[in-house]
Amino acid sequence: MPSLDDLKKRIVSVKSTQKITKAMKMVAAAKLKRAQDSAEKGRPYSEKMNKIILNLSENISDKENAPKLLTGTGSEKVHLCIILTSDRGLCGGFNSNIIKKAKSFFEKITKEGKTLKIITVGSKGYDQLKRLYKDKIIEKISFKESKNTNYFDAEKVGNMIIELFLKNEFDVCTIFYNKFKNVITQIPQEQQIIPLKSSEPDNSSSDSNYEFEPEEDEILSNLLPKNISTQIFKAMLENSASEQGSRMSAMDNATRNAGEMVDKLTIEYNRSRQAAITKELIEIISGAESL
Amino acid sequence: MSELFNLEIVNPEKSFLSADDVNEVVVPAYEGEMGILKNHISIISFLKPGIMKIYRNNAEEKFYIEDGILEFKDDTLSILTSKVIKLDKLDKSFIDNSIQEAEKSLLKEGITDQQRFLISQKIDSLKSIVAN
Secondary structure, eight states: OOOHHHHHHHHHHHHHHHHHHHHHHHHHHHHHHHHHHHHHHHHHHHHHHHHHHHHHHHHOSOGGGSOHHHHOOSOOOEEEEEEEOOSSOOSTTHHHHHHHHHHHHHHHHHHTTOEEEEEEESHHHHHHHHHHHGGGEEEEEOOOSOSSOOHHHHHHHHHHHHHHHHTTOOSEEEEEEEEEOSSSOEEEEEEEEETTOOSSOOOTTTTOOOEEESOHHHHHHHHHHHHHHHHHHHHHHHHHHHHHHHHHHHHHHHHHHHHHHHHHHHHHHHHHHHHHHHHHHHHHHHHHHHO | OOOOEEEEEEOSSSEEEEEEEEEEEEEEETTEEEEEOTTOOOEEEEEOSEEEEEEETTEEEEEEEOOEEEEEETTEEEEEOSOEEEGGGOOHHHHHHHHHHHHHHHHSTTOOHHHHHHHHHHHHHHHHHHHO
């Protein structure tokens, strides 16, 4: 049975933990608002970009000479996976969900006898993967210094991927991130960006005839690298909104749990205080009786 | 001039401008300046650094635009750009910085002719802004 002093100390410590989690929840809620805003505002850009590329690829006349970024290298031997995670912990299942999704994908690929290469963006992903897949990770990137998700960071990652692709380092590229649905739900996503796979075939625009200036292939070869950066940027925005949402609900839970624990400890404290008083009383009374 | 069409300018971060009462837009397209009016044929093109002019409500608005993709379809002009700034919001120090940076990257080795062209376009258009 812990002494009164011990109980008191524990109550104090749980209370101060609760204060921290409460503050973190508050901060996450404020950041969530901003991240959610920018994720929603960023959607039109990537959607438009996708649409234009879809229109373009439908209109392209010479399918065989189309840029490899669009059609792929023809083989599917080497897979590159970009794992987007957060740089900070204490956000519930946010990182583990992505990693879980990614790991099952890795297993599938290795079973099929294909080569796997990994780039991690965000330090938490690297921490979780380095034990099992250390030799597969070719690069780890972290944007701890940048305060907000910005396009330049995404461009850096995009350029790196393109450079690797041009050096024939991989055939297929897939990115993993959490899509923000609402504060409680984030859905881990895998999205293939090279070769480009249109998620929803757009039938409405097939009859449109475009005029191109300059030529189609020149536009495509300019547009495709941009699209990769854009897709990564979109993933980063979704991710940062998801991270804050996930952290908010995790911290909310932690605050509630701490509250329950304080209640329990307080009851225990009061009980043992009363027991001590009763014990003392009995001692005094029996002492007086024996006189 | 009641021939109006829709214009949408989108940044990676947000929707920069959205209007449905535009008379004419003049953009610095890759192969030369291009004016777009209503009922233009569907077109996809690139932008190079330069000044974009938008005519609406009998007024002219000028923007500095650094790059972008342009799509015109069904009387809607969409411009995707990573950098667009309204001309009167540009301050001198920003222009000077950009010019300096551009001149530095021009000296770098291994840039392609296309990049060189785009960068010198950028410097020219920035300098013309300063001159006015």
